[in-house]
Amino acid sequence: xxxxxxxxxxxxxxxxxxxxxxxxxxxxxxxxxxxxxxxxxxxxxxxxxxxxxxxxxxxxxxxxxxxxxxxxxxxxxxxxxxxxxxxxxxxxxxxxxxxxxxxxxxxxxxxxxxxxxxxxxxxxxxxxxxxxxxxxxxxxxxxxxxxxxxxxxxx
Amino acid sequence: xxxxxxxxxxxxxxxxxxxxxxxxxxxxxxxxxxxxxxxxxxxxxxxxxxxxxxxxxxxxxxxxxxxxxxxxxxxxxxxxxxxxxxxxxxxxxxxxxxxxxxxxxxxxxxxxxxxxxxxxxxxxxxxxxxxxxxxxxxxxxxxxxxxxxxxxxxxxxxxxxxxxxxxxxxxxxxxxxxxxxxxxxxxxxxxxxxxxxxxxxxxxxxxxxxxxxxxxxxxxxxxxxxxxxxxxxxxxxxxxxxxxxxxxxxxxxxxxxxxxxxxxxxxxxxxxxxxxxxxxxxxxxxxxxxxxxxxxxxxxxxxxxxxxxxxxxxxxxxxxxxxxxxxxxxx
Numbered sequence: 001x002x003x004x005x006x007x008x009x010x011x012x013x014x015x016x017x018x019x020x021x022x023x024x025x026x027x028x029x030x031x032x033x034x035x036x037x038x039x040x041x042x043x044x045x046x047x048x049x050x051x052x053x054x055x056x057x058x059x060x061x062x063x064x065x066x067x068x069x070x071x072x073x074x075x076x077x078x079x080x081x082x083x084x085x086x087x088x089x090x091x092x093x094x095x096x097x098x099x100x101x102x103x104x105x106x107x108x109x110x111x112x113x114x115x116x117x118x119x120x121x122x123x124x125x126x127x128x129x130x131x132x133x134x135x136x137x138x139x140x141x142x143x144x145x146x147x148x149x150x151x152x153x154x155x
Numbered sequence: 156x157x158x159x160x161x162x163x164x165x166x167x168x169x170x171x172x173x174x175x176x177x178x179x180x181x182x183x184x185x186x187x188x189x190x191x192x193x194x195x196x197x198x199x200x201x202x203x204x205x206x207x208x209x210x211x212x213x214x215x216x217x218x219x220x221x222x223x224x225x226x227x228x229x230x231x232x233x234x235x236x237x238x239x240x241x242x243x244x245x246x247x248x249x250x251x252x253x254x255x256x257x258x259x260x261x262x263x264x265x266x267x268x269x270x271x272x273x274x275x276x277x278x279x280x281x282x283x284x285x286x287x288x289x290x291x292x293x294x295x296x297x298x299x300x301x302x303x304x305x306x307x308x309x310x311x312x313x314x315x316x317x318x319x320x321x322x323x324x325x326x327x328x329x330x331x332x333x334x335x336x337x338x339x340x341x342x343x344x345x346x347x348x349x350x351x352x353x354x355x356x357x358x359x360x361x362x363x364x365x366x367x368x369x370x371x372x373x374x375x376x377x378x379x380x381x382x383x384x385x386x387x388x389x390x391x392x393x394x395x396x397x398x399x400x401x402x403x404x405x406x407x408x409x410x411x412x413x414x415x416x417x418x419x420x421x422x423x424x425x426x427x428x429x430x431x432x433x434x435x436x437x438x439x440x441x442x443x444x445x446x447x448x449x450x451x452x453x454x455x456x457x458x459x460x461x462x463x464x465x466x467x468x469x470x471x472x473x474x475x476x477x478x479x480x481x482x483x484x485x486x
Contacts, residue, residue, distance in 0.1 A: 017445070024191050024444035033193045 044122050049105045053121035054138050063117035065146035066091045070109035078102040091144035101134035165257040169246045173392050178208050180391040184439055191443035215384040223286055223377045230284035235385040237277030241270040242392040249399045250325045252409045252423035264322045275301040282374035293373025296363040303457030304354035310465035311347040314472050315404040328408030338405040343468050345405045347461055352397035359442040363450055398434035406430055
């Protein structure tokens, strides 16, 4: 529950003028709040949410099982997984399509993912000259991870 | 030496001072306002952004000089000069040191104030000739502002004249060096003078004429290229002139207390310029701190506050001077 801060007492004229002058004079010596952007980078908080990324296991294999729950959970319909289910129930991902320009970085897909296969990345420089980069394939032509595949290999 | 040549050299020297002041003041304004707002100001070009100014000059010089359709063409063309030339001429009367003053007539204070009241007419001409509603509103405000601040400005410049017994700026400075700086006996006048100076130079608490958020750039909206540059330069020149006038009338001009003019020698100029820039810094901090008055409040401050206060103060001051003189004479 948010509590409202009590209103600051109003200065009577002309003391408000002096207060403003004091604040402005102090500002001359305070550190500036501006970042010289292309030279300096914004130090992002750990939990900041930007473009969706795949999480890879230590051996470089993907964690996505192509269950398509993220696709269903996305309110903007910006995830589209083109997947082929084989005879032995293993899945092959033709493309894990991500309409990056349409994404509103809500993070629902990450919350919905039962396998922890995606996360919200820290890539915030999403403006591109090439129109092709506004939508990208995060995965192309890879075998989906999953228990079923493992069972199939063991068999 | 040929008197025409001397006059020409003096004029060129004043022009140089004016241009240098413009350069200095623009850079200073950006840096001071930036730091007052927790920004940095220019940083990219040259060391600490010093070369930004050159880029701006190049930009102003090479931009297209446009005339709006159906504008009053000749008025539009000469208006920047009506603003620029009088503010250029006011520099002639500034006593930079005991020798360095371009023109030193007996009534130099009066002439300076007379020349300073011309630029608002140029501003009105510019706004009228532009045939744009922003410019016209800005121009009307400039003229309304002018009749608001001009009288308190003149009245607040009078007490030092009464004390020095002269309208010559050099004489006022000299008489301050033998007594005290006039800021002490005339403190209310000094404060009113600073407020009126802020109005005269149309800086932020009173920048009705070019209120960016309402009027784009006010009277200068339709101007571009060097015509805009002239108006911009005149603005900073006026800023310096008002600071110089305040320093001359109230803060002892080129003198320092306890040091004779001979001892100061050539450093008198530096003392004067340093005092001026401290005052300009104060103007800029005021500009960076306070928000803009509403137009009717602006008029109210001028007509209902500053004018009566300055009239009453002049009367009290004159009476007090008279009483002190009588007491001294009687004793």
